[in-house]
Structures are given as C-alpha cells and as structure tokens.
Amino acid sequence: MMDERQAVAAFAALGQEHRLRIVRQLVTAGPDGMAAGMLAEAVGVSGTNLSFHLKELTHAGLVGSRREGRSIIYSAAYPDLSDLIQFLMRDCCQGRHEVCAPAVAALAACCTPTGDDSHA
C-alpha cells in the first residue's frame, strides 16, 4: 500500500517530459523491457541524461533493471503503477459510485481484451 511520500515521488518522476516518455516506452515494451542504449535512442536523450532520469525513476520505484551481457535492461514496474493509480483515486467515491466509475471504465476498456470476456 503506497503512502503519500512515495506517491509524491512517483508523480514528480512522471512530471517530466523525458521521464514520462521513458516510462511509456517501457510500459509499451512490456515485461521484457529495453536496453538503456535503445531507450536513449527511442526517447531522444543522451546516455548521460538517460542515466540521470533512470536513476530518478528507479528511486521512485517505477522501473526495475537487470544486467544482460554488457547491456542493462530496464522494465516498467507494473505493480507500482497500479498502486499509484489506486492511491490517487482512493476514497474518491464516498458512497457515490458514479463519481469515479468513468475512470474504472476507461482503464478497463484499455486493458480488457475484446471478445474474451472471462470474468476471472
């Protein structure tokens, strides 16, 4: 369960053009992640600069990394992104379900496979 301090750090990390691109690139890349070098090229920043931002994102808990040969592979921390979203909307309803139903619907629409509507 995320606390305020962590949430501030996470949002601050995402509130920067290059870092938001990095996270979105990694989210899109999926669990396998991407090497730092390719990430730098994809996002359009220097190696030095990417390293700075990756350190920030790592410290905020939004990305993870592993070494693979000479490369270091970064990947999105999906569980922490979930926690962050949940923190932002926590206590939003106050009994009024309709207030935040659109947010639920939007996220569900983004992530629920069409056709395969298994309720599990």
Place this chain on the structure above:
Amino acid sequence: MMDERQAVAAFAALGQEHRLRIVRQLVTAGPDGMAAGMLAEAVGVSGTNLSFHLKELTHAGLVGSRREGRSIIYSAAYPDLSDLIQFLMRDCCQGRHEVCAPAVAALAACCTPTGDDSHA
C-alpha cells in the same frame, strides 16, 4: 483524449506534497468541493501558498472552481483524472492482458460498491 504535454503538466502538478494533498482532499470532498480557506486549513498551508498551488492545479486542468458568496469553491476534475490514468496505461497490454489487469482490479475494487453489483 489527453496528449503528452497535458499529461506531463498534470503529473508535475501532482508531484508536490501540498498539491497532492489538495487534490486528494478535493477528491475526498466529492463533487461539491471545498472553499479555499477550509482547504488551506485542511492541507496546512498559508492562503498565499494555497492560491499559488491552486493556480498550478487549475492550469493543469485537475481542479475547477466557482464563486459562492465571498468564498471560492474548488472541486476535483474527475474526468481529467480519469484521462490521466488512462494515458499512463495506454498501450500497456500489447496483447498481454495479464500485465495490467492488477491495475484494473485495484481501481475497480476501490470504486465498485460491495453488494450492489449492478453492471450498468
């Protein structure tokens, strides 16, 4: 549909202790909102400082305001918060539904009334 520039502004706005508290206070307060003065007391900042942060949040599109007597009532912009969440997770699945299912489940659990499971 939110673009990158808006998302960066929104996340940057949320990435500050006092502003995150303000937004959460307003989210908790519900659609009726709160007067600026009560908000300042609840969050623990001076009037001047609150005004500064509210301007930032307004510019980021995360809060709205209306005058009521001498007070100005601020309230959370729920649709924009939904958009922001959706932007962050957009394209996350890449065919792998299980990757972001936890985020959907977390948000749904927060906002779905227990017992009353109307699918509307």
Place this chain on the structure above:
DNA sequence: TCTACGTTTCAACAATGGTTGAAATGTTGA
C-alpha cells in the same frame, strides 16, 4: 459608503532540478 472578510497578486529570496561533457566503472571477446 464604510469596514471586515476571503482570496489573489506581486516581488524577492532560497532551494531544487535538468542538461552537458569529461572521466570512471564494469563487461566482453581477441
């Protein structure tokens, strides 16, 4: 109109954050 109240604007300051190039670290294959 006058006074009190709630909120915002302004100007100044201290602190933080992003970018850059050069140098250091760690890894691989010859």
Place this chain on the structure above:
DNA sequence: TCAACATTTCAACCATTGTTGAAACGTAGA
C-alpha cells in the same frame, strides 16, 4: 592483458520552482 563497448558518476552551469509577507482586489453586510 588489451582494446572496444555500454552505462554511470562527477562537477559545473543555468533555469525553474516553492515559500514568504505585504499589498491589492472583490464581495457582503451595516
């Protein structure tokens, strides 16, 4: 061990941001 590669660290600079108190603005009621 050596040279080439991938990434990080370091130090310096410039720009942005958060905070503060005083002053200004707009509204309500006497």
